[in-house]
Amino acid sequence: MTTLFTDDHEWLRIEGDVATIGVTDYAQSQLGDVVFVELPKVGRSLKKAEAAAVVESVKAASDVYAPITGEVVEINDALVAEPALVNSDAGGKAWFFKMKIADKSQLEGLMDEAAYAKHTA
Numbered sequence: 001m002t003t004l005f006t007d008d009h010e011w012l013r014i015e016g017d018v019a020t021i022g023v024t025d026y027a028q029s030q031l032g033d034v035v036f037v038e039l040p041k042v043g044r045s046l047k048k049a050e051a052a053a054v055v056e057s058v059k060a061a062s063d064v065y066a067p068i069t070g071e072v073v074e075i076n077d078a079l080v081a082e083p084a085l086v087n088s089d090a091g092g093k094a095w096f097f098k099m100k101i102a103d104k105s106q107l108e109g110l111m112d113e114a115a116y117a118k119h120t121a
Helices: 023-030 077-081 102-110 111-120
Strands: 001-003 010-015 018-023 035-040 051-057 061-065 070-075 099-101
Touching: 001 111, 035 077, 099 102
Parallel strands: none
Antiparallel strands: 001 010, 010 018, 018 099, 035 051, 051 061, 070 099
């Protein structure tokens, strides 16, 4: 399992041809207390950099972008019921959606953990 990161503070956990997408701990710390999450519909095709989900906090609303092109195959219903999971477990239970990867070459432009740590330092 490989974890990669985007400039927009999303993480992707790659398992085979499926990527699990969430926001980083850094992103949730910038947002503050998350009060609402809107997820994409299962079956939706997303293009790389397309707005896929919305996170609202007491401070602001932010889009979560598709880091790669693919089709949404699963969403995290627990997150809709309990948006505060984003604050308590951004890198774990608070994943947003899973997508089938359409083009693995798109993964090449993403950062590994060390590069992302530098990006946010």
